[in-house]
Amino acid sequence: MATEEHSDGLTFHPMDQFKIQPLFREIEPGSCVPAEDIVHGCLKWYEPTNATLWMGLTLLAIFALFVLGTRGRAIIPSRLQSVAELGYGFVHKMVEDVAGKDGLKFFPYIFTLFCFIVFSNFLGLIPGALTTTSHIAVTAFMAVAVFLTVTLVGFVKNGAGFLGLFWVSSAPLALRPVLALIEVISYFVRPVSHSIRLAGNMMAGHAVIKVFAAFAPLVLISGIGIAVTPLSILAIVAMYALEILVAFIQAYVFTILTCVYLKDALHPHH
Amino acid sequence: MANTTTEAAGAVTEATGHAAEAAGHAAQSAGMPQLDFSTFGNQIFWLAVALALIYFVLTRVALPRIGGILADRQGKITSDIAAAEELKLKAEAAEKAYNQALIDARAEANKIVAEARAEIQKDLDKATAKADAEIAAKAAESAKRIEEIRAGAAENVAVVAKDTAEAIVAALGGKADVGAVADAVASRLKG
Numbered sequence: 048m049a050t051e052e053h054s055d056g057l058t059f060h061p062m063d064q065f066k067i068q069p070l071f072r073e074i075e076p077g078s079c080v081p082a083e084d085i086v087h088g089c090l091k092w093y094e095p096t097n098a099t100l101w102m103g104l105t106l107l108a109i110f111a112l113f114v115l116g117t118r119g120r121a122i123i124p125s126r127l128q129s130v131a132e133l134g135y136g137f138v139h140k141m142v143e144d145v146a147g148k149d150g151l152k153f154f155p156y157i158f159t160l161f162c163f164i165v166f167s168n169f170l171g172l173i174p175g176a177l178t179t180t181s182h183i184a185v186t187a188f189m190a191v192a193v194f195l196t197v198t199l200v201g202f203v204k205n206g207a208g209f210l211g212l213f214w215v216s217s218a219p220l221a222l223r224p225v226l227a228l229i230e231v232i233s234y235f236v237r238p239v240s241h242s243i244r245l246a247g248n249m250m251a252g253h254a255v256i257k258v259f260a261a262f263a264p265l266v267l268i269s270g271i272g273i274a275v276t277p278l279s280i281l282a283i284v285a286m287y288a289l290e291i292l293v294a295f296i297q298a299y300v301f302t303i304l305t306c307v308y309l310k311d312a313l314h315p316h317h
Numbered sequence: 318m319a320n321t322t323t324e325a326a327g328a329v330t331e332a333t334g335h336a337a338e339a340a341g342h343a344a345q346s347a348g349m350p351q352l353d354f355s356t357f358g359n360q361i362f363w364l365a366v367a368l369a370l371i372y373f374v375l376t377r378v379a380l381p382r383i384g385g386i387l388a389d390r391q392g393k394i395t396s397d398i399a400a401a402e403e404l405k406l407k408a409e410a411a412e413k414a415y416n417q418a419l420i421d422a423r424a425e426a427n428k429i430v431a432e433a434r435a436e437i438q439k440d441l442d443k444a445t446a447k448a449d450a451e452i453a454a455k456a457a458e459s460a461k462r463i464e465e466i467r468a469g470a471a472e473n474v475a476v477v478a479k480d481t482a483e484a485i486v487a488a489l490g491g492k493a494d495v496g497a498v499a500d501a502v503a504s505r506l507k508g
Contacts, residue, residue, distance in 0.1 A: 062349055062350055063350075065349070065350040065351060066350045067350060067353070067356040067359065067360060079355055081354070081355055086355070089355045090355055090356050090358075090359045091359070092358035092359050092362045093359075093362065094359060095363075096356075096359055096360075096363070098356075098359070098360050098363055098364075099363045102363055102364065102366075102367035103367070105367065105371075106367055106370050106371055106374070109371055109374065109375070109379075110374055113374070113375065113378075113379035113380075113383070114374060114378050114379050114382075117379065117382050117383055117386065120382065120385070120386050120389075121386075122386075122389060122390055122393055124386070128386075131379070131383060132383055132386065132387065135380070135383045135384075135387070136387070154380075155372065155375060155376045155380055156372070158375060158380065159368060159371050159372045159375055160368075162371060162375065163367065163368060163371055179360075179364070181351070182350075182351050182360055183351045183352070184351075184356070184357040184360040184361055184364075185360055185361075185364050188360075188361050188364055188365070189364075189368075246351065250349075250351065
């Protein structure tokens with residue numbers, strides 16, 4: 048039945064929303080096939096794309112909240128200023144609680160990541176928007192940056208003592224080499240899980256919404272649509288509510304994991 | 318002939334182009350855009366730019382400002398609490414002073430009342446004494462007058478008795494001995 052409906056005219060392109068496209072031109076079909084060494088039509092690294100647009104809007108939103116919103120510097124804050132203060136306090140407390148007082152040096156970096164992710168996630172919920180954080184390139188860049196920073200900080204702060212992170216001194220001696228191997232592997236898997244968790248969550252929810260959206264016009268095509276269309280619209284609403292939750296939670300998870308990794312770098316001993 | 322060859326060649330090129338186009342389109346639309354590596358460089362470049370700008374805006378303007386606001390608020394709250402504490406101490410001191418003043422005033426009032434009472438008592442005593450003295454003088458005078466009256470009355474009684482006795486004696490036909498009558502009356506009055 049489903050296949051019939053496909054051919055009838057329902058179009059499923061749940062992944063099209065993630066396409067990166069140049070803002071001021073169309074990529075000629077066939078002008079970018081790297082497998083066949085045709086790259087003259089490919090995206091140039093400096094070209095402004097829809098990703099550029101939505102990252103720019105993220106920047107503007109952050110500017111509006113944290114700079115324009117706090118313009119008054121009021122002792123008794125305006126609404127916007129309390130939201131800005133809330134965000135500041137939220138991340139500040141998280142860094143302090145998880146990574147400790149000496150982790151606060153890294154608060155601006157962590158806050159930058161948190162702001163970018165949370166605003167990208169929420170802007171991505173606007174219909175027609177590109178969710179930049181649903182792209183593995185974006186999340187992997189951030190996760191690798193965190194990984195490299197944390198590893199560097201670990202070695203600079205503790206020298207070779209940082210390797211103690213992998214040497215579980217509370218375990219029986221015989222088990223320690225095995226555990227060390229597992230710890231090392233899990234350490235290097237960190238950036239992978241860190242980035243895929245965020246991109247995967249953002250992508251999956253948006254794709255599911257798109258699939259439900261594709262079912263919505265069924266009422267125009269077939270009688271069964273009388274039942275399917277309201278259901279799919281309801282499902283879109285429910286998914287959207289869930290996505291609002293996910294948008295915040297995934298930003299929170301990315302940030303708190305960054306704090307945990309930072310804690311390991313600052314205090315590597317179990 | 319040459320024309321046809323060119324045409325044929327053109328057609329072949331066109332066909333190849335179409336095929337490539339179709340293949341490219343398929344490749345682009347089939348997979349996940351997330352795995353289209355030709356966009357990675359672009360995304361990472363713009364991400365780096367965006368993160369750098371966000372970091373710049375936050376560290377140069379937003380974070381110092383919000384940190385300042387929070388510190389100011391904390392300072393204001395602390396200083397307000399200290400000021401309130403001070404005012405409370407002042408109020409307590411003022412209350413103590415007020416109570417002390419009240420006690421003092423009450424004591425003063427009691428003293429004044431006692432003094433006034435003593436003065437009045439003195440005046441009263443003086444007046445009483447004066448009145449007593451006057452009363453005593455008047456009483457003494459009255460007693461004297463009563464004594465005088467009493468003495469006068471006794472004398473009169475003696476005279477009347479003598480005269481009466483003489484009259485009775487005369488009526489009985491005798492001749493009264495004045496001296497004897499007087500002695501008899503006097504003795505009778507004493508007895």
